[in-house]
Amino acid sequence: MSPPTALRILIVAPETLTPDPDDAIAGWQAERSRSLRIGLLEAGCNIVAVLPADVFLPERLAQIQPDMIIVDAESEARDTLEHVVMATRDARRPIVLFTDDEDTTHVRDAIAAGVNAYVVAGLAPERVKPVLEVAMARFQHEEGLRRELADARTQLQERKLVDRAKGILMTRQGCSEAEAYARLRKMSMDKGLRLADLAQRLIDANELLA
Known part of the structure; x- marks a missing residue:
């Protein structure tokens, strides 16, 4: 570009x-x-x-x-x-x-x-523009890779939170993994929270009660 x-x-x-x-x-x-x-x-x-x-x-x-x-x-x-x-x-x-x-x-x-x-x-002065074009393209490509990596790390961290929250519900309520996930989804929609944010709250509350 x-x-x-x-x-x-x-x-x-x-x-x-x-x-x-x-x-x-x-x-x-x-x-x-x-x-x-x-x-x-x-x-x-x-x-x-x-x-x-x-x-x-x-x-x-x-x-x-x-x-x-x-x-x-x-x-x-x-x-x-x-x-x-x-x-x-x-x-x-x-x-x-x-x-x-x-x-x-x-x-x-x-x-x-x-x-x-x-x-x-x-x-030479006339070669400055091509150098800048290449530098900008390389920067944009590298930033895209950084964002993809950051997104992947975030998704992995959120998945771990949800898995921990499911484990808490399974232990407390004696339900299956699928049932625990369904309950998490329903609570997140009822409270208007992202699933990962709800999972973090559930984990924090469980740690306080431990």
Whole structure:
């Protein structure tokens, strides 16, 4: 799925694009960062903020609510990435890392931590959009898998609660499993409760009386 035309991008990077003219390395890094931002704008993205990777990042992310986070890291890509991953732990968003750090030994860890695309220096502006499209598609796919897994875990937990509640009724009322289930269903409808919620109440009440 292609990103929307006005994809709201938050860039995590040093904010200045005007380094010391005598610092050749900083000048090259600033030019790379400028090229990246041009590519984002040409891709139809809306750069809503450029923030440093500091202790205020989680709060700023919560305020701005970007659609995607671009990490424009220099040689300290790993340190910057750790800040971003921690900042998005409770509100996941697609993360794309652009870096000039040619040490790719930690790429696997970065992907495992939540980075959806990892790009080492040299990306032309016209290739930025395809990278974002792939990153967004991968993020959406992974989030779908996470939801499916969470749903499966919830269903399993609820099934266990219902089984425990059936066991309580079978012991107390001397009924069969099918009869216990039917009684649980009727009570849940009469009280307007989900079957799992009713089962939990029955379990809690039984524990108080034990």
